[in-house]
Amino acid sequence: MSRPFFVALREVRTYLQDKGDLAFSLLLPIILFALMYGAFGGGILFHGTANVVNEDEGGAYSTILLEQLEAIDSLDVELLSAEDAEAKLDNSSLLMVIYIPEDFSESLAAGEPTELVFRQRGNGGDEGQIVASIVRGVAEGMNQQFQVHNEVNSALAGFGIPQESISATVQQYLDQERAQPAVVVNEQTVGTSVDPVNMFLPGIVTMFVLFAITLSARAIVEERKKGTLERLLTTRLSVGQLFAGKFLANVSRGFVQTLILLVLAYIVFQMFTPLSFIQSLFIVLIFAAAASALGMVIAAIARSEDGATWIAVFFTMVMVMLGGTFFEVGEGSVFYTLSQFSINTYANNALNSVIAEGGSLANLGVELGILAGVAVVGLILSRILFKVMPGGK
Amino acid sequence: MAEEFLVAKDLHKSFNERKAVNGVSFSIHKGEIFGFLGPNGAGKTTTIRMLSTVLEPDKGDVTIGGHSIKRDADAVRALIGVCPQDLALYEDLSALDNMVFFGRMAGLDGKEAREQAMKHLKMMGLEGRAKGKISKFSGGMKRRINLAIALVGSPKLLFLDEPTVGIDPQSRNNIYETIEGLRDKGMTILYTTHYMEEANRLCNRVAIIDGGKIIALDTPHNLKKQIGPPDKVTLEDVFLKMTGRSLRD
Numbered sequence A: 001m002s003r004p005f006f007v008a009l010r011e012v013r014t015y016l017q018d019k020g021d022l023a024f025s026l027l028l029p030i031i032l033f034a035l036m037y038g039a040f041g042g043g044i045l046f047h048g049t050a051n052v053v054n055e056d057e058g059g060a061y062s063t064i065l066l067e068q069l070e071a072i073d074s075l076d077v078e079l080l081s082a083e084d085a086e087a088k089l090d091n092s093s094l095l096m097v098i099y100i101p102e103d104f105s106e107s108l109a110a111g112e113p114t115e116l117v118f119r120q121r122g123n124g125g126d127e128g129q130i131v132a133s134i135v136r137g138v139a140e141g142m143n144q145q146f147q148v149h150n151e152v153n154s155a156l157a158g159f160g161i162p163q164e165s166i167s168a169t170v171q172q173y174l175d176q177e178r179a180q181p182a183v184v185v186n187e188q189t190v191g192t193s194v195d196p197v198n199m200f201l202p203g204i205v206t207m208f209v210l211f212a213i214t215l216s217a218r219a220i221v222e223e224r225k226k227g228t229l230e231r232l233l234t235t236r237l238s239v240g241q242l243f244a245g246k247f248l249a250n251v252s253r254g255f256v257q258t259l260i261l262l263v264l265a266y267i268v269f270q271m272f273t274p275l276s277f278i279q280s281l282f283i284v285l286i287f288a289a290a291a292s293a294l295g296m297v298i299a300a301i302a303r304s305e306d307g308a309t310w311i312a313v314f315f316t317m318v319m320v321m322l323g324g325t326f327f328e329v330g331e332g333s334v335f336y337t338l339s340q341f342s343i344n345t346y347a348n349n350a351l352n353s354v355i356a357e358g359g360s361l362a363n364l365g366v367e368l369g370i371l372a373g374v375a376v377v378g379l380i381l382s383r384i385l386f387k388v389m390p391g392g393k
Numbered sequence B: 001m002a003e004e005f006l007v008a009k010d011l012h013k014s015f016n017e018r019k020a021v022n023g024v025s026f027s028i029h030k031g032e033i034f035g036f037l038g039p040n041g042a043g044k045t046t047t048i049r050m051l052s053t054v055l056e057p058d059k060g061d062v063t064i065g066g067h068s069i070k071r072d073a074d075a076v077r078a079l080i081g082v083c084p085q086d087l088a089l090y091e092d093l094s095a096l097d098n099m100v101f102f103g104r105m106a107g108l109d110g111k112e113a114r115e116q117a118m119k120h121l122k123m124m125g126l127e128g129r130a131k132g133k134i135s136k137f138s139g140g141m142k143r144r145i146n147l148a149i150a151l152v153g154s155p156k157l158l159f160l161d162e163p164t165v166g167i168d169p170q171s172r173n174n175i176y177e178t179i180e181g182l183r184d185k186g187m188t189i190l191y192t193t194h195y196m197e198e199a200n201r202l203c204n205r206v207a208i209i210d211g212g213k214i215i216a217l218d219t220p221h222n223l224k225k226q227i228g229p230p231d232k233v234t235l236e237d238v239f240l241k242m243t244g245r246s247l248r249d
Helices: A003-017 A019-040 A060-070 A082-090 A104-109 A125-155 A163-179 A201-217 A219-226 A228-233 A239-269 A274-301 A305-322 A334-339 A343-355 A365-388 B044-051 B073-077 B095-105 B110-123 B139-151 B169-184 B196-202 B220-225 B235-243
Strands: A048-054 A075-079 A096-100 A117-120 B004-015 B018-029 B033-037 B059-064 B080-083 B157-161 B188-192 B205-210 B213-218
Touching (some): A003 A019, A003 A239, A019 A201, A048 A060, A048 A082, A048 A125, A060 A075, A060 A125, A082 A096, A082 A117, A096 A125, A117 A125, A125 A163, A201 A219, A201 A274, A201 A305, A219 A228, A219 A239, A219 A274, A219 A305, A239 A274, A274 A305, A274 A343, A274 A365, A305 A334, A305 A343, A343 A365, B004 B044, B018 B044, B018 B205, B033 B044, B033 B196, B044 B059, B044 B157, B044 B188, B080 B139, B095 B139, B110 B139, B139 B169, B169 B188, B169 B196, B188 B196, B196 B235, B205 B235, B213 B220, B213 B235, B220 B235
Parallel strands (some): A048 A075, B033 B188, B080 B157, B157 B188
Antiparallel strands (some): A096 A117, B004 B018, B004 B059, B205 B213
C-alpha cells in the first residue's frame, strides 16, 4: 500500500532536482505576493493628468484656469495642440481632453456665458472622470467669483465708485476667503485604500491552487511519453495506486506553493489570526485535492502533452471566471447559476468566510463537503475513464 | 520433459478491426531463452504486451507460473520483469534512484531495493555511475540500465524486447554476457530481436511470427535444417524464406 507514496515521492524528487522548475514554482508565489504588496500595500493617492487644448492662448481667464489647475497637487497639466489631441483620442492613447475655446476669456470679460468642452472616448476612463470632476470644481469656483463680481458691480452701479476699485476690493475679499475658507475638508486616512485580504487574497489563492489542474493533467501523458507508463503497468503497482500517487504529488506541490503565499501574507500584512491561518491552510488543502482530482480526469483522457495542457488551461480559465476570482457574481443571474459548477466558488466562499468574516470551519460544511466530494468523485472518474479510453487499462 | 513456465493459448487481439494477433499459441520451458522473431508489424510487441499484462487479449489466455493473466494479473506481475524496446527511464533521476524506485514498485523494501540495484549495476559495469543522472548517460549505458531495471525484484521470467537496438558492440556484448549468465542461473527469457545472429547465439528455441500468426517454431538448428544444411544456412535465410522479401511498414 506504500506504492502510491513512492510514486509521489519520485515525482517530488524529480521536481526538486529540476532547478529551473523549482525556482520558478517557488519564486512564483513570492513574485505574486510582491505584486500584491505593490498594488495594495501602500496608501497610494490619486494623481492624474489634465490634457488640455488651449485655443485661448494668452487669454486672461484661460491663464487663471490653468494656474488653478496646476496648483492642485494631485493633477499635472499637459498642454496639447488640437491636432495632437485628436490623433491621440483616435488611437486611444488619451481617453479625455479638455478644450478651452478661442473666445473663452473674451466672453467672460464681456459678461457672456462660455463653455469648456470635454472630448472623451466612452466614459473617459476612471482617470478621465476624476480629472473632469476636478476641472468642473475649478470652473464652478470661477463661476461663483464672476457671480460675486457681477452682483457687487450691479449693487454699487449708482454710487460713482470706479469699477476697477470695486473689482480689486471684491477680489481681495475673495482671496481672503479662499485662504481661510468657511468649510474646511479634513482628510483622515484610516488604512490602505483596499483591504487586500478581503478583496483579492482568496481569489488569488484559489487561482494559484488551480495551477495544480495543469500539473495533474500532464501527469499520465508525461509517463506515457517517457515510456515509463507501460513499464509501471507491468510492475505490482496498480493503475489505482499510480493515479493515487500522482494525485498525492500534485496536491503536495500545489499546497506547498500556496503555503508560501499565505505565510508571506501572514507575516507582511498580518491579516491572519493563528486560527484563521490554520483554517485557511485546511481549506487550501481540500481545494488542492479537488483541483488535482479534476486534473487527473483530464490526465485520464489526454493523449498528448499539448492536449492535456490546453484542456487544463481552458478548464482553469472557466473555473476562475465563474468562481468570483476577479469580480463578484451577483445572486439571481444566469452567471450565478453557472458559478455553482465552479469549485472556485466554494473555495472562495470558504476562504472569504474564514479570513474576512471571522467564520469557522464548522460553518463551512457545505463548501468543504462539495470540495471533498469533487476530489473523491474526480479520482474515481479518472480511474474509470482511463479504463474505457482507447488503449486504456 | 521440461516444465512449461509460460503457456499461451489461442491469443487474439484486434485494433479497430485490424487483427494484430490472430490465434497465437506457444509455450516457454522453464530456464530456456525463447526467441520471438518477426518483421515489423508482425504482432511481436502486441503479443509481449499481452503476456506482460499491459493489454488484455480479446480471446485466449496465458498462464505464467500457473497464474492466468486474466484472473490473477497481480501474481503474474510478481513473476515477470520487462525490458521494453523503447527506453523507459526517468532521465532526471540517477541510475540508482531509477532502480530503487522500480524495485519498490516490484514490492521490495528499501534495503532490498538498494542492494539489488547495486548488484545489477555492478553486473552491467555501471556501479561507478550509480549516482549519475540518466540524462548524462550514453545510449549504450541507457540500454544497460533499461535491462538492469527489468532484473530488480528477481523475476522468474524476463521479457526482453529488442534490448540491443542502436548500441555499440561493447555494450551489446555486455548485454549478451549478462543474458547468458542469467540463462546459466536458470532464468526463463522471452527474447525478441531483428538481429538473427543474436537469436542464433542466445536462443534455445525460436518462434517466427508473421501476420499475427506463428509460422514456425523450433530450435535454430532444426529451422535451418528445413531449408538446407545447418552449417551452410543462416537463421536470416530461414527468416527471409518464411516471411518473404517484401518490405513491411
